[in-house]
Amino acid sequence: MFSAPGKAFLAGGYLVLDPKYRAFVVALSSRMYAHAEIVSEGGDTTEISVRSPQFLEGDWTYKVDLSRPTQSQEVHGRKNPFIKATLDIILLYLSPKVNKSIVITIFSDAGYHSQTNSVPKTSESGKRTFRYHSQPITEVSKTGLGSSAGLVASLTAALLSCYVETLDVKNDATLNQIHNLAQISHCLAQGKIGSGFDVASATFGSIVYRRFDPELVNKVIETWDREYLVNLVDNVDWKIEISKCALPSGVKLLMGDIVGGSETPKLVSKVLSWRKENASRSLEVWETLNKNNMSLVSGLERLQTMSKEQPETYKLLLQSLVAGNKSGFQDVVSSIQGIRKYLKIMTQESGAEIEPDQQTKLLDYCMSLDGVLGGVVPGAGGYDAVCLLVAEDSIPQVIENTQNHSVTWLDLREQELGLRQEDVSEFSGLF
Numbered sequence: 001m002f003s004a005p006g007k008a009f010l011a012g013g014y015l016v017l018d019p020k021y022r023a024f025v026v027a028l029s030s031r032m033y034a035h036a037e038i039v040s041e042g043g044d045t046t047e048i049s050v051r052s053p054q055f056l057e058g059d060w061t062y063k064v065d066l067s068r069p070t071q072s073q074e075v076h077g078r079k080n081p082f083i084k085a086t087l088d089i090i091l092l093y094l095s096p097k098v099n100k101s102i103v104i105t106i107f108s109d110a111g112y113h114s115q116t117n118s119v120p121k122t123s124e125s126g127k128r129t130f131r132y133h134s135q136p137i138t139e140v141s142k143t144g145l146g147s148s149a150g151l152v153a154s155l156t157a158a159l160l161s162c163y164v165e166t167l168d169v170k171n172d173a174t175l176n177q178i179h180n181l182a183q184i185s186h187c188l189a190q191g192k193i194g195s196g197f198d199v200a201s202a203t204f205g206s207i208v209y210r211r212f213d214p215e216l217v218n219k220v221i222e223t224w225d226r227e228y229l230v231n232l233v234d235n236v237d238w239k240i241e242i243s244k245c246a247l248p249s250g251v252k253l254l255m256g257d258i259v260g261g262s263e264t265p266k267l268v269s270k271v272l273s274w275r276k277e278n279a280s281r282s283l284e285v286w287e288t289l290n291k292n293n294m295s296l297v298s299g300l301e302r303l304q305t306m307s308k309e310q311p312e313t314y315k316l317l318l319q320s321l322v323a324g325n326k327s328g329f330q331d332v333v334s335s336i337q338g339i340r341k342y343l344k345i346m347t348q349e350s351g352a353e354i355e356p357d358q359q360t361k362l363l364d365y366c367m368s369l370d371g372v373l374g375g376v377v378p379g380a381g382g383y384d385a386v387c388l389l390v391a392e393d394s395i396p397q398v399i400e401n402t403q404n405h406s407v408t409w410l411d412l413r414e415q416e417l418g419l420r421q422e423d424v425s426e427f428s429g430l431f
């Protein structure tokens, strides 16, 4: 059984679509789990059943003729493009010779979806609780943690483990293989190529990320050429950059759900057409925003180093932050202010509601509270969510002070590890 984390995209939205710029993505404690079981081997067809018991009609069963591995058929006539793409790509890549019947079960932590019309169910061990929804997955509201990326990354690991007996997600080469396969499947299912930050973070955890050249993946989708696919997954250097980066100790991420929701593709197309029509102005905005994004990353790294090398001094700084003195964190505070300033400029000049006035008011208020280093609209922004960086000891006070501000703080935190193997016994009674 394997799991992948959800994400909060703190800095680098839009810019990261261009390989020139990097983004900072934080992996979260809300995870997606996939358990695979080989039911039989050697029959007439390959049958792969993917069950997601928390959702109504959450059962997609594909029959596959191994001589045509990309032509899988769902037996109920149901659609789940992310599951189908993952199965098709992995079967083309592996081209197995022996038929298998496989059952894969998916679980997703509560943070991914709105909890209305759902009931909790706990495993026999008492260690795992999931929300069971009365609607199909497509009708349950999402919170923006990247459920499809978590699904594709964990499903890729689970399905590969049915063909590669000793799959070890702690091995760098294996993790890279899973990342490449998951990235291709996710692009195929979306029918467009985003930067891939969500799949990278679902695989590698909290990272500073630079994207790959979209042409690499386009060619798989256009040709379905197996040799090209295998070479792309196993041998080609994608030139992505993935450096580990985590929040310093004592500083926590709070993610707030806002009533509403935004369509990322619409925001992206507005921003990109503004960028095209205003080349020199947008370059100026992109470069200054990038400087602030990168100084946020280096500011957090500096704090991380300080917390290890001068723990007593760092502890005193954190205590004064809780008391409202932010001066020891000035580089982080001012880079977050810079990020917001330039996202607001992009909002006003492109017409895409990246940081709408409603979020400006909320974030300004949050930033005035003791213990808050700053806050941003994550990812593409809009009406999905806000993220704050807060001293751990100030969290109860921040929650209390924002009670009347139309924001619901999600029950999650940073968990910097990407894909990991899980102890299946903790899930018994849920299958």
Ligand SMILES: Nc1ncnc2c1ncn2[C@@H]1O[C@H](COP(=O)(O)OP(=O)(O)OP(=O)(O)O)[C@@H](O)[C@H]1O
Pocket: 052, 080, 081, 082, 083, 106, 107, 108, 137, 138, 142, 143, 144, 145, 146, 147, 148, 149, 151, 198
């Ligand atoms: N637990 C699950 N079980 C089965 N399928 C799932 C599950 N979670 C997500 N999916 C698939 O992913 C789709 C949602 O993907 P989509 O890209 O729209 O959202 P997202 O990845 O959560 O978005 P965002 O990047 O805004 O967080 C679902 O419609 C379904 O096909």
Ligand SMILES: C[C@@](O)(CCOP(=O)(O)O)CC(=O)O
Pocket: 009, 012, 013, 014, 015, 016, 017, 144, 193, 194, 195, 196, 197, 264, 268, 378, 379, 380, 381
């Ligand atoms: C706008 C963009 O840079 C980020 C979108 O982030 P999110 O889906 O809003 O978390 C698009 C992308 O990187 O694929």
